[in-house]
Amino acid sequence: MARPKKDDQAEIPTTRREAAKQERRERILEAAQEALRKHGPKGLSMRTLSAQAGLATVTPYKLIGSKAQIVQELLNQMSQTARSQLSAQTFNSPIEKILWLIQPTVEMMRRDPRYVQALTHILFTLGIKPQAHILTSLKSAVWLSVLEEAQAIGLFVPGMTPDAVLLLLVNIFDANGYQWVLGHIDVDQFEARCGFGFTVVLKGIVVAKHWDEVDRSIAAHRRRLDEVGGLSVAP
Amino acid sequence: MARPKKDDQAEIPTTRREAAKQERRERILEAAQEALRKHGPKGLSMRTLSAQAGLATVTPYKLIGSKAQIVQELLNQMSQTARSQLSAQTFNSPIEKILWLIQPTVEMMRRDPRYVQALTHILFTLGIKPQAHILTSLKSAVWLSVLEEAQAIGLFVPGMTPDAVLLLLVNIFDANGYQWVLGHIDVDQFEARCGFGFTVVLKGIVVAKHWDEVDRSIAAHRRRLDEVGGLSVAP
Numbered sequence: 001m002a003r004p005k006k007d008d009q010a011e012i013p014t015t016r017r018e019a020a021k022q023e024r025r026e027r028i029l030e031a032a033q034e035a036l037r038k039h040g041p042k043g044l045s046m047r048t049l050s051a052q053a054g055l056a057t058v059t060p061y062k063l064i065g066s067k068a069q070i071v072q073e074l075l076n077q078m079s080q081t082a083r084s085q086l087s088a089q090t091f092n093s094p095i096e097k098i099l100w101l102i103q104p105t106v107e108m109m110r111r112d113p114r115y116v117q118a119l120t121h122i123l124f125t126l127g128i129k130p131q132a133h134i135l136t137s138l139k140s141a142v143w144l145s146v147l148e149e150a151q152a153i154g155l156f157v158p159g160m161t162p163d164a165v166l167l168l169l170v171n172i173f174d175a176n177g178y179q180w181v182l183g184h185i186d187v188d189q190f191e192a193r194c195g196f197g198f199t200v201v202l203k204g205i206v207v208a209k210h211w212d213e214v215d216r217s218i219a220a221h222r223r224r225l226d227e228v229g230g231l232s233v234a235p
Numbered sequence: 236m237a238r239p240k241k242d243d244q245a246e247i248p249t250t251r252r253e254a255a256k257q258e259r260r261e262r263i264l265e266a267a268q269e270a271l272r273k274h275g276p277k278g279l280s281m282r283t284l285s286a287q288a289g290l291a292t293v294t295p296y297k298l299i300g301s302k303a304q305i306v307q308e309l310l311n312q313m314s315q316t317a318r319s320q321l322s323a324q325t326f327n328s329p330i331e332k333i334l335w336l337i338q339p340t341v342e343m344m345r346r347d348p349r350y351v352q353a354l355t356h357i358l359f360t361l362g363i364k365p366q367a368h369i370l371t372s373l374k375s376a377v378w379l380s381v382l383e384e385a386q387a388i389g390l391f392v393p394g395m396t397p398d399a400v401l402l403l404l405v406n407i408f409d410a411n412g413y414q415w416v417l418g419h420i421d422v423d424q425f426e427a428r429c430g431f432g433f434t435v436v437l438k439g440i441v442v443a444k445h446w447d448e449v450d451r452s453i454a455a456h457r458r459r460l461d462e463v464g465g466l467s468v469a470p
Binding site: 197202 | 437
């Protein structure tokens with residue numbers, strides 16, 4: 001996973017001491033992931049975390065800070081991954097690119113469901129209110145850049161600004177993501193529901209010359225929704 | 236509020252004893268509302284509740300049952316209110332009727348925000364998982380009947396079944412409702428976001444002859460979104 005980081009994201013260690021510190025930070029974050037995976041949302045206690053990392057209890061505090069800051073760092077990592085995946089992809093149309101936006105989350109839900117579940121759970125249950133904003137703003141940063149690009153090439157009808165479109169897509173994503181975290185739907189259903197929701201929303205916002213492509217996409221996602229039983233679970 | 240109940244919803248007390256029991260049940264539910272209003276989600280402890288109602292601690296258990304059952308009864312009340320309001324309204328078009336569906340919630344959020352907030356909070360924090368289904372199924376019952384009616388008169392394009400449309404509307408509603416409960420947006424923003432989301436979704440699902448009406452509605456809701464700063468808060 002040694003992808004080159006973008007310049008604006010890089011934190012280049014300038015001295016050996018910095019490099020060692022950075023290495024310990026990464027160990028702590030890996031330990032945090034593992035603790036969440038193993039012990040669920042409660043695994044993020046500083047005690048569990050330092051035990052997992054084989055460090056003194058105070059080290060995570062010293063190097064990263066509060067639990068909230070660790071959560072923020074973990075979310076930063078996810079956002080960084082999404083950004084890398086996006087830049088590694090090619091798309092046949094701007095519509096395809098927008099529909100792809102849920103993929104980094106879907107992949108992560110499949111690969112590491114317990115971790116994603118625990119992390120999301122923390123955002124809602126530990127009373128770290130600002131974290132919900134952090135999650136959204138990180139997601140938004142990547143998503144918004146794609147939507148701004150789409151607006152620049154004239155994809156949207158007048159009045160449909162990228163921030164307004166973002167609201168609609170994030171609504172669909174959040175509602176179904178929350179259902180997934182609660183265990184009411186599985187990843188396939190999450191993916192199908194988001195895809196269906198995104199395509200219907202796109203029909204309402206793109207200029208007429210893209211309607212054929214969107215209509216085909218709606219029909220495909222509607223079929224997919226039935227295949228995975230996306231409507232049979234109480235929404 | 237002495238609206239006649241629909242036959243299929245009525246629970247007609249057949250004896251005096253039944254009537255007295257019913258009266259005490261209602262007192263308990265009123266006490267539950269007041270306890271939630273005053274003390275938040277934690278107000279629903281059986282102790283707080285019976286104190287509030289001036290009853291012995293065991294009475295709520297005996298008459299209604301568990302905390303989960305009290306929550307269910309409170310949700311039933313809200314659903315009943317929504318149904319009454321719906322049947323008391325007249326609409327100029329099926330589109331207007333669908334856009335109206337959030338109104339009972341909006342009114343309740345305005346009139347009794349602390350109660351709605353506490354009740355919703357319980358659904359997510361007390362681990363009463365099935366309750367989230369109950370909430371949705373109650374909402375769905377009213378909403379679905381409106382969507383089935385709309386389908387029957389040919390409002391939707393082929394493939395857009397009422398259950399698929401319901402999913403999209405409930406997604407928009409839930410995502411913004413959750414933001415409201417967390418205190419990230421106010422009622423005006425909730426209303427504007429739902430209205431905007433609903434109209435865009437409608438554009439994607441109604442047959443062409445309704446597009447003019449929907450387009451006007453999208454434009455109006457888009458302006459409203461700006462008026463209330465519905466996009467300025469992190470979505």
